[in-house]
Amino acid sequence: MRAFRFWVTLVVGLGLALVTSVSAAGLCATDALDREVCLPEPAGRVASLSPGATELLFSAGAGDSVVAVSAWSDYPPPAADLPRVGDSNRLDLEAIVGLEPDLVVAWTDGNSRAQLERIADLGVPVFWLAPRTFEDIARAAEVLGRLTGHTPVAERQARQFRDGVSALRATYRDRQAVRVFYQVWNQPLMTVNGEELISKAIALCGGTNVFADLSRLVPRISVETVLAADPEVIVTAGRDDADHDWLERWQAYPSLSAVASGNLYLVSPSLLQRPTFRMLEGARELCGILEQARGRP
DSSP states (O other), X not given: OHHHHHHHHHHHOOOOOOEEEEETTEEEEEXXXXXXXXXXXXXXXXXXXXXXXXXXXXXXXXXXXXXXXXXXXXXXXXXXXXXXXXXXXXXXXXXXXXXXOSEEEEETTTSOHHHHHHHXXXXXXXXXXXXOSHHHHHHHHHHHHHHTTOHHHHHHXXXXXXXXXXXXXHHHTTSOOEEEEEEOBTTTTBOOOTTSHHHHHHHHTTEEETTTTOSSSSOBOOHHHHHHHOOSEEEEOOSSTTOOHHHXXXXXXXXXXXXXXXXXXXXXXXXXXXXXXXXXXHHHHHHHHHHHHHTOO
């Protein structure tokens, strides 16, 4: 399960910011918990508590302002050299406070609210993120850019991301639907429902997530459930780019449409499973896979 927690850290690490403004209290923004966070001036020292938030801060032009990151924050490369202050299970609050951040960026599905309330009580602003759509990613980057004084860069990057998403949507809008099973984890066997961003990438490419109607965001399922759903395509990221073990297990079920057609695919884990601007690259890869699958009998 330690390895699974690593995947969860990748997949959920950023979010949705709703409103930004400049008021008498300073630079203000409303976060994913519907809390208004106000800074007297743009943050010059930021602690990022998820890999996704770290990526977005760098994409927004604020990389030089990041003074600490969470475990697994390995992109862009300079992030790997920054001090680590914990992971989704435990944060080093003393280390975070000791770095004197002007802003802490947290994520709702991974960080401990109790721990971060203690930081907030010390007067350190905490901004919570929780993305569920591609637009959320763009807006989160824009807000982080404004809170750190890098609005032009953030807005430019967000615009390019939106344009790329729109282009994919236009290209694959009328493509033949393909039934897709996206395997998140092997033991236990896990997938995503329709609210998870990976499922939205599948839809963007003209695919249909066969488990979209399940209630949990990342539900556990059984092999029998997959057999009953009979997906035409099985996609997984495995544990790394070279891990084919998770796909090979399905060869034991030749009656599956995906197996019969040879539609078993491995994708890059850090692209689709980390909700950042690089998810556009992951979506392009996925769209290419589904297009290839459509061409097979």
